[in-house]
């Protein structure tokens with residue numbers, strides 16, 4: 412497939428066939444993913460692979476029982492990992508100074524790029540993938556199930572497997588490129604322009620508005636899917652875990 416065509420057509424896959432995925436294939440895809448750019452080539456990340464049915468069952472509640480967890484051939488939890496690097500520093504008579512927000516952000520970016528490169532490699536090899544944002548909601552439970560040591564914190568999860576149905580053609584809707592691309596300096600769009608950019612999404616998602624008894628799609632996002640109270644509660648949970656881990 413042409414590269415541009417792959418990127419325009421790729422989409423999240425949430426249900427998978429029963430086909431297993433070998434450790435060897437996973438290791439090769441993870442190795443390729445690890446060649447993503449990262450801060451100073453320090454590789455402040457690890458990925459925990461879960462294939463065991465019992466272990467997937469233990470992870471599922473932390474992901475609010477999204478069915479993709481138990482359906483997947485493998486569940487990959489991508490974590491910030493300062494533990495390995497700091498041990499290497501101390502074993503080499505070097506005192507690390509990474510217990511701060513700046514280092515957390517660097518590790519967060521690097522872990523995300525590693526995860527995304529894994530998704531691209533997996534999709535290019537015929538696998539379907541789905542991120543689980545619930546990882547930063549219930550990170551303490553995930554850390555416990557996966558026995559994460561101090562300085563190792565979950566960032567995101569990717570489920571992977573052979574798609575249950577033939578991959579349909581066509582990517583998911585995106586804003587037109589002029590909405591996200593600014594030349595030389597930021598240009599503020601008008602409210603009317605913004606409304607026009609979101610109109611196709613509103614048109615295709617009217618059923619969500621009706622089902623939730625709302626008057627706009629934006630209200631489905633703000634009141635139903637990502638309400639303030641929930642975001643504030645889970646922010647506190649994740650913030651506490653980061654503090655416990657020295658960030």
Ligand SMILES: Cc1cc2nc3c(=O)[nH]c(=O)nc-3n(C[C@H](O)[C@H](O)[C@H](O)COP(=O)(O)O)c2cc1C
Pocket residue numbers: 421422423425477541542543544545567582583
């Ligand atoms: C950080 C992150 C968290 C996500 N969390 C979830 C999730 O919890 N459940 C889910 O079904 N999809 C999740 N997704 C997938 C998005 O819904 C999906 O990428 C988006 O709707 C765009 O669709 P596409 O990937 O098909 O282009 C997540 C994606 C990202 C990047």
